[in-house]
Amino acid sequence: MTTKVAILVLVLVVAVAARQALYYAAGPSGEKDCSPIAPPVTSASSSKESGSGSTDGDLQWAQRGGRINDVSCLNPTPIRGIVNVQDADDVRRALAFASRSGLKVSIAGARHSQGGHAFAADAVVLDMRRFNRMSLNEATRLLTVQSGATWHDIQNFLHPRFAVKAMQSTDLFTVGGSISVNAHGMDHQAGSVGGSVRSMHVMLPDGSVQTVSRTEQPELFRLVVGGYGLFGIILDADIDVTENVVYRSGRETVDYRNFVTFFKDRILRDPSYRLMYGHLSTSPGSFLKEMLVYTYKDAEGLCRSSAASPCG
Ligand SMILES: Cc1cc2nc3c(=O)[nH]c(=O)nc-3n(C[C@H](O)[C@H](O)[C@H](O)COP(=O)(O)OP(=O)(O)OC[C@H]3O[C@@H](n4cnc5c(N)ncnc54)[C@H](O)[C@@H]3O)c2cc1C
Incomplete structure (x- = not known):
């Protein structure tokens, strides 16, 4: 009797494994579900977007309900909506709204993280890409940049005299998304992105803004670098830049x-x-x-x- 049960279990396990193997080995059965993809950022970084999306109080909704996906198109996630962020108050208002409504908050940079971990179900998603102003102190070689700026924006801003010190192998990503995964690049001397960050302003869930660096609130600084947005929202960062060299x-x-x-x-x-x-x-x-x-x-x-x- 025991042998028969064991054989039955074995047959079942083999059948399930074979079915899964065939499923994963099979070609695609249709087009990749790639909607909705992140719409391009069209508004000027210095002006408030108007006319698109609806408002909730002062929230600028780019999308209500529906789904969000990352660049792989493999992680469609139902969400409460997407809020456009253009200044720190937009973030604070969205956090207050989420808190009042008992919702989670997810942060979207360039949406290139592909593990399905970047978006929580039913979350209020902050689209950071319009939050991208920057200024440079040439004497100290310090760039102050809002977290929605991409390395592409920054390289264009710094060129021709200066260049980014540490970034990934391509320039598609946002500063916030890069610090949050402590990304590495091709510069083995500079190390990962976190090494070039001198300080940051981080907004906590209660809307307060903290200044963090290796000497000021060092523990929070360490948690935010590589923290996947779990410890606060990076508003802006002071990052080292380097001479542009051929x-x-x-x-x-x-x-x-x-x-x-x-x-x-x-x-x-x-x-x-x-x-x-x-x-x-x-x-x-x-x-x-x-x-x-x-x-x-x-x-x-x-x-x-x-x-x-x-x-x-
Ligand atoms: C083609 C390709 C090439 C890549 N090359 C490299 C490489 O060379 N080196 C490397 O290390 N990685 C590489 N990656 C991975 C990439 O660095 C990460 O996926 C990075 O997080 C993408 O940045 P993003 O702006 O798209 O962030 P998103 O994917 O939008 O967000 C990533 C995470 O950051 C958090 N986040 C975003 N903005 C903020 C913010 N303002 N405050 C707090 N948290 C925030 C989000 O909550 C999320 O958890 C590559 C990925 C791709 C698709």
Whole structure:
């Protein structure tokens, strides 16, 4: 009797596993459900949007009800609505509304996080992308930037004299979304984005604004960097910028077993290597054995000049 039950259970497990395997191996049965996607930001960063969306008191609703999705289109999530944020008061009002209504709040930057974790069901979603003003103190090389600005906005603003010190490998993302995951980039000397953040203004759920840095409320600072928006809403950040330097690109094929030695002996020893990343081969002959390492060297030797140290 026990053997029969065991066989029955085994057959059931195999049948379920086979069904799932076939499901995952099958081609798509239709078009990807990619709606709604984030509409492009069209309004000027300095003017209040009007005419689109409806208001709730002073809330600027870009969308009521419906769903939100991230860039993968795989995570449609039903929400209470999307509120456009253009200043800190918009955030405060949305937090108060959510608190009154017993709703959760989610924060949307460029919506490029793809794990389905960025949006809570039935949440009030803050669309931060219009919250993107910035100013630069050239003497201290400090950029003060609102959290909805993208690295693309910032690079355009800083060019030609300065550049972002630490960011991802592309410039699509918002400052808030990048600090919240403590993103890494190609600059192994600069490290992750959090390393270039000197201080931030963070709004807590009660609407109060806190200044956080490594010396002022250091614990909250550490929690917010890489905190996925769970500890407060980043309003703006002071981030280090660096001199804009011309790089010369190079490529090298490396056996993956030699990569650590290659990195230690070549890249780390020579500070003129400013950026680098590697791709493992997906070619059948060298599948996951070879790496193509891309390097970017300081073409003008500026970073080696310790007197000026413009790239520090
Ligand atoms: C093509 C592609 C390339 C990538 N390359 C890299 C890479 O090179 N290095 C790397 O590290 N990562 C990389 N990523 C991942 C990317 O850095 C993260 O997904 C990042 O969070 C995206 O930023 P976003 O503006 O889209 O944020 P969103 O996806 O909109 O939000 C991400 C998280 O940040 C929180 N958040 C957003 N704004 C705020 C705010 N103002 N205050 C508090 N919390 C906030 C949200 O709550 C959410 O949890 C890549 C992703 C893609 C799709």
